[in-house]
Amino acid sequence: MKIWINKTIYTDPSDYFSDALVFNMLDENPQSNLKTNLEEIWRRFSKQNIDSLYEDFLVIAVSVFATDKRVSRSDIKVSNIHDNWTRQLEICVPVLNIDKWLLVKETLEEALGFLSGDFWTLSFRQTYERYRNTDYRKKDDQINNDFDCVSLFSGGLDSFSGAIKLLREGKKVCFVGCMEYNTLNNRILELYELLHREYVNVKSNIIVFSTKPGAPVNIDENIKSRYTENTSRSRSLLFIAGALAVASIIGSGTPIFIPENGFIGLNIPLTPSRMGSCSTRTTHVFFLSKLNEVLSLLDIPHKIENFYAYRTKGEIVDEIKDSTTFLEGASRTISCSHPTLGRIDGAAIPINCGYCFPCLIRRASLHKIGYKNDEYLDVYNNEYKLSIDFIKKFKNPDSGRAKDLKATLMALHKYLVNDDADYYKKEMIKLGGLSPSDIDKFNKVYVNSMEEIKNMIISQALANDLLLLDYIGVGVHNV
Incomplete structure (x- = not known):
């Protein structure tokens, strides 16, 4: 093109x-x-x-x-x-x-x-x-x-x-x-x-x-809607x-x-x-x-x-969690991939959906510090609560709302059952662009981030749907 x-x-x-x-x-x-x-x-x-x-x-x-x-x-x-x-x-x-x-x-x-x-x-x-x-x-x-x-x-x-x-x-x-x-x-x-x-x-x-x-100027009016990318x-x-x-x-x-x-x-x-x-x-x-x-x-x-290059999101917020401004403003920040989607459910926009990948990382970080003041779309529509029902209802692999949650749970399952200590280092080598010292540092970031996500998912499972634990391979007796 x-x-x-x-x-x-x-x-x-x-x-x-x-x-x-x-x-x-x-x-x-x-x-x-x-x-x-x-x-x-x-x-x-x-x-x-x-x-x-x-x-x-x-x-x-x-x-x-x-x-x-x-x-x-x-x-x-x-x-x-x-x-x-x-x-x-x-x-x-x-x-x-x-x-x-x-x-x-x-x-x-x-x-x-x-x-x-x-x-x-x-x-x-x-x-x-x-x-x-x-x-x-x-x-x-x-x-x-x-x-x-x-x-x-x-x-x-x-x-x-x-x-x-x-x-x-x-x-x-x-x-x-x-x-x-x-x-x-x-x-x-x-x-x-x-x-x-x-x-x-x-x-x-x-x-x-x-x-x-806007759409390209030299495109027929009746096909301009095709020229957009999310x-x-x-x-x-x-x-x-x-x-x-x-x-x-x-x-x-x-x-x-x-x-x-x-x-x-x-x-x-x-x-x-x-x-x-x-x-x-x-x-x-x-x-x-x-x-x-x-x-x-x-x-x-x-x-x-980037002075946060080797930090997880949870580690970042943990450093400033005692700030008055953070306590008041964290819930007003926007991490979401589609922050205007909430208008469909009557929410004032922008708002974090709570189920896209950036929102899942956000939820994990705020769960780490016990921050309870955040709001997501599940407040406006109970169907958006993180659960197996949510995955089943919005399961379209390309456009469904649950695609990021499902992929995250699959990655979390792989993380939990993986017995190769160097697995993620090998994945980083495949993707390229990192020096050996960076790979060691980012391996720690990745593992710690997955732990933050795991703890958040367990919390959501206990609140919404215990079947989430089976999905990631963690039995109730292990929680």
Whole structure:
């Protein structure tokens, strides 16, 4: 699939890209099908623009995100095999620094391929047009650049916990959020206000930007609904590009933190049929290493770090469980893969479903510390309680609500009956991207995370359905 991106002004696709899907991010948002407010980043700092290299990075990240969200994985055929996952994507992006981007093309393609599980081919074409370099009208909303670091703030439990950690340490933090829908923006700002209220004497601020890709402009109206994709692994690249833009304004060497537990980024398939699916690779050591390699080759003086790389989610929340802000705000964080699905059952969105893979890890972490204030969709619909009945009712292997729970229980069963102490190390070696020392560290993360999940499932079984214990191979007498 070929994709042609226009920035600021419209240009017709080249001959090679004549059959490409077209996305426009023009100076006027109403004329664009790729709507974004990237300019919010530099205008908040009273800037008319940012360094051209960082503008390029943002445009590339937006282009990748639009492609990821609008090219469906359904019925994808690669090497004569239908895997409903791997896509072949060729994308042409206008850049201001074409020589530099040609230098990192292959490294960036490798990083993108690892992140999204697709085959990416990047083409660049020269442009001299700057993106929305006009004055900011909201003078009362402007901030200065006196910060120690930038930290991603998604509204999730890990980034919220990481924010508490940084502010406790007295770090002056500029948080960066990226929202896909308005209610998420409201939740991000609500959580930031909780942080600011407790740590009012520690300087912080937050910038939230958005990117909303519509259907390609050159597609017939009656088939536009086909051009949508539920997964969006590349959203993390967009997030990071925004953080880099902020860091560039703050100053050379400003670190960028991505607080996320080490288990979710490993992405070891829960079952053989779930290669590629399930969790993100945003903070996988290999992806961050490749991305930092790209930054180094571009002479960008910032590094992306994850100080939770070798922690389980339960260990993360255990560190800050005594924080007033954590106790009040943890239940308001959003970990869910589909946080707007609750509107079907009359719930106010966003809300955590409680049964997708990220929610199961969330429940396990909060169970570890005895946190009781969390709410899931089973409050609104009793059919969503974790149970064998839930699995039977929503058992569709592709679209059923229970697919993540079923896969997690199968993985947990394998973990409990496995007698090979090096099994997960071997799985990590197969997936690649980890050094021997990292494999040892992440093996511990994986085992400890499975223990957290096991304890949560046992608790749910005792509350909802003892048959869950049989499913994972733990008899009632062993509980």
